[in-house]
Amino acid sequence: MHDTVQLALLIRQTCLTLCHTKNASHLGGAFSVADIMAVLYGHSLEHNPQQPRMPERDRLFYSKGHACTALYSALAHSGYFPVEQLLNEFTENGSFFTSHVNHHVPGVELSTGSLGHALGVAAGVTLAGERRHKDYRVYAILSDGELDEGSNWEAILFAGHHHLSRLTMVIDYNKIQSFGHVEDVLGLEPLADKLTAFGWAVAEVDGHDHEALKTVFSMATSQPLAVIAHTVKGKGVSFMENQLAWHYKSPKHDEYALALAELGGAQP
Amino acid sequence: MRTTFINTLILEARQNPDIFLLCGDLGYSVLEPFASEFPDRFLNVGIAEQNMMQIAAGLALEGYKVFVYSIGNFPTLRCMEQIRYDVCYHNLDVKVVAVGAGYAYGPLSTSHHTTEDLAMLRSIPGMVVTAPSDPKEAEALTRYHCQYAGPGYLRINKAGEPILHKTAISVVAPQILPLLDRQDCETVVISTGAITESALSDIEENSLGWALWSMPFVNPVDRQGLIQLAKQYQTIITLEEHQLNAGAGSAIIETLMDAFASGELQTIPKVHRIAIPNTFQHVAGSQQWLRLKSGLKLSKS
Numbered sequence: 001m002h003d004t005v006q007l008a009l010l011i012r013q014t015c016l017t018l019c020h021t022k023n024a025s026h027l028g029g030a031f032s033v034a035d036i037m038a039v040l041y042g043h044s045l046e047h048n049p050q051q052p053r054m055p056e057r058d059r060l061f062y063s064k065g066h067a068c069t070a071l072y073s074a075l076a077h078s079g080y081f082p083v084e085q086l087l088n089e090f091t092e093n094g095s096f097f098t099s100h101v102n103h104h105v106p107g108v109e110l111s112t113g114s115l116g117h118a119l120g121v122a123a124g125v126t127l128a129g130e131r132r133h134k135d136y137r138v139y140a141i142l143s144d145g146e147l148d149e150g151s152n153w154e155a156i157l158f159a160g161h162h163h164l165s166r167l168t169m170v171i172d173y174n175k176i177q178s179f180g181h182v183e184d185v186l187g188l189e190p191l192a193d194k195l196t197a198f199g200w201a202v203a204e205v206d207g208h209d210h211e212a213l214k215t216v217f218s219m220a221t222s223q224p225l226a227v228i229a230h231t232v233k234g235k236g237v238s239f240m241e242n243q244l245a246w247h248y249k250s251p252k253h254d255e256y257a258l259a260l261a262e263l264g265g266a267q268p
Numbered sequence: 269m270r271t272t273f274i275n276t277l278i279l280e281a282r283q284n285p286d287i288f289l290l291c292g293d294l295g296y297s298v299l300e301p302f303a304s305e306f307p308d309r310f311l312n313v314g315i316a317e318q319n320m321m322q323i324a325a326g327l328a329l330e331g332y333k334v335f336v337y338s339i340g341n342f343p344t345l346r347c348m349e350q351i352r353y354d355v356c357y358h359n360l361d362v363k364v365v366a367v368g369a370g371y372a373y374g375p376l377s378t379s380h381h382t383t384e385d386l387a388m389l390r391s392i393p394g395m396v397v398t399a400p401s402d403p404k405e406a407e408a409l410t411r412y413h414c415q416y417a418g419p420g421y422l423r424i425n426k427a428g429e430p431i432l433h434k435t436a437i438s439v440v441a442p443q444i445l446p447l448l449d450r451q452d453c454e455t456v457v458i459s460t461g462a463i464t465e466s467a468l469s470d471i472e473e474n475s476l477g478w479a480l481w482s483m484p485f486v487n488p489v490d491r492q493g494l495i496q497l498a499k500q501y502q503t504i505i506t507l508e509e510h511q512l513n514a515g516a517g518s519a520i521i522e523t524l525m526d527a528f529a530s531g532e533l534q535t536i537p538k539v540h541r542i543a544i545p546n547t548f549q550h551v552a553g554s555q556q557w558l559r560l561k562s563g564l565k566l567s568k569s
C-alpha cells in the first residue's frame with residue numbers, strides 16, 4: 001500500500017505538469033480531489049493495476065471528467081500505465097488520454113465529461129453486483145457543481161430507495177463551479193439534510209484529511225453512503241486556492257515553477 | 269464566433285428589452301459584458317440544462333425572447349425533449365445557442381464532440397436550424413434570430429474563425445450564400461458551418477475549379493436555391509462537420525429527390541456527401557486533425 005500523502009503529492013505534481021506542458025485546464029478541480037484519489041487508490045480501494053478488469057475489483061466512477069488529470073495521475077502512480085506515457089501522450093493527436101476522462105485508458109470504468117452521468121451508471125453497477133451477490137463496492141466521485149443536474153438527484157433518490165449500501169458517493173465540495181461560487185449560482189445547503197432525507201447515510205469530512213477519509217471509506221452502512229468532502233479548489237498551491245480562474249488557466253512557465261516549488265520541488 | 273455572437277446580442281438587446289440570456293454555468297470571459305450591461309436579463313441557471321430549457325420556455329411564455337447558451341451537446345441533446353415539447357410544440361421564442369460545433373473541442377473527447385445535433389434538431393417541426401460558416405454569417409444569423417419569433421438553433425464554432433465572405437452579406441432566410449460563384453464548372457460544393465473554411469482552402473490550394481456555396485440554414489433548407497444549383501451543376505458535393513446520417517447533406521438529398529419525384533427537377537445530379545462516417549472518435553485530437561481523420565476533405569477523386 002502507498003503512503004497516501006506521498007501519493008497525493010505525486011498526483012498534484014503530475015496534474016500540474018500535464019496542465020503546463022499540454023496547455024490544459026481544470027487544475028483547480030484536480031487539486032481539490034487529489035487527496036480523495038490518493039486515499040482511494042493508495043488505501044481504500046480493492047484493485048489491481050496489473051489486472052484492471054479484475055472481476056472482484058471495487059469500481060470507481062469519476063463523474064467530474066473535466067478534472068481528468070487527477071484520475072489519470074492517480075492511475076499512473078498506482079501502476080496502471082507508465083507516468084512517462086501519460087506525460088507524453090496527454091491530449092496529443094491520436095491519444096486515448098483525452099482531456100476529459102476516456103474509458104479506453106486502463107483502469108477507467110466510464111468516459112465522463114458531460115456532468116451528471118456517472119452516479120446513475122454507478123447505481124446500475126451497484127444494482128448488478130447486488131443481484132449477482134458480488135462483494136465489490138462502487139464509488140462515484142462527483143463535483144459540487146454537478147449536483148445542479150437533475151439526473152444526479154434521480155440517481156440519489158433511486159439509490160436511497162433501493163438501499164444500495166455498496167454505493168459510496170464522494171462529493172468534492174470545493175464551493176466553486178465554472179462561472180461562480182456554488183452558493184451564488186445554485187446553493188446546495190443544507191446538503192447533508194437533503195441527502196439524509198433521500199435515504200442516504202451521510203458523513204462530512206475535511207477532504208484533505210487522509211485519516212478522516214480512510215475512516216469514512218471503511219464505514220459499513222445499511223444505506224448508500226454520501227461523503228461530503230469539504231475541499232479547497234486549487235488546494236496545494238497558494239495562488240491557485242479558491243480562485244475561479246484556475247478552473248481555466250494553464251500554468252505558464254513562471255507559475256509552473258512557483259507551483260512546483262510549493263508542491264515539493266522535484267520535477268515529476 | 270462566440271464573441272461575434274455576444275457582441276451582436278448586446279447591440280440587439282439595447283434595442284429590444286425582451287431579449288434574455290440564460291447560461292448553464294458557462295461563458296467565462298465571454299458573457300460578462302452582457303451580464304454586466306443587462307443584469308436583469310441574464311441568469312446563470314447552473315449546470316442543469318433540462319431545467320434551463322424549461323426556465324427558458326417559461327420566460328418565453330411571458331413574452332421574453334430567450335437565448336440559451338452552453339457547449340455543444342448540453343443545451344441540445346441533453347434536453348431534447350424539453351426543446352421538442354416545451355419549446356417547439358408551443359412555438360416559443362427560444363434560441364438554443366451551442367458553442368463547439370463538430371470537433372471544435374477536439375481534445376476534450378466525445379462528450380464535447382458536437383456531431384449529431386443538426387440531425388436531431390432539424391427533425392423537430394418548427395425548429396429553425398442554423399450553422400454559420402464564418403463570423404459574418406454568425407452576426408447575420410444572430411440578428412436573424414433576434415428578428416424572427418420562434419424556436420431556433422444557432423450552432424457556432426468557437427473562436428478565431430477567418431472571415432470567408434469578402435463582401436457584406438444579408439441573410440434572407442433560408443438562403444444559401446455564394447462563396448465561389450463559378451458558372452464554368454460542373455461541380456458545386458455546398459458546405460455548412462465552420463468547416464467551409466477548409467472547403468474554400470481545399471478548392472483554392474488544389475485548383476479544383478469548383479463552385480462553393482455556404483448553406484447556413486439546415487432547417488428549413490433553401491429549396492429553390494438548391495433546385496437552382498441542381499439544374500446548373502452535374503455534381504454536388506456536400507460538406508459538414510457532423511455525422512453522415514441525417515445531417516445537412518441528407519437534407520440536401522431529401523430536398524432534391526423530392527423535387528425530382530414531383531417533377532420539378534427533370535434530372536438529378538450526383539450528390540457526394542462528405543461527413544463523419546457515422547463513427548465516434550475515441551482519441552484526442554485538434555479540430556483540424558480530427559476533421560482529416562474523419563475524411564472531411566475535398567479532393568479531385
Ligand SMILES: Cc1ncc(C[n+]2csc(CCOP(=O)(O)OP(=O)(O)O)c2C)c(N)n1
Nearest residue numbers: 029113114115143144145146176177178293
Ligand atoms: C452537462 C454539462 N454541462 C456543462 C459542462 C461544462 N462544465 C465543465 S466543468 C463545469 C463545472 C465545474 O465546476 P464543478 O462541477 O464544481 O467541478 P470542480 O469544481 O470540481 O472542477 C462545467 C459547467 C459539462 N462538462 N457538462
Ligand SMILES: [Mg+2]
Nearest residue numbers: 144145176177
Ligand atoms: Mg466545484
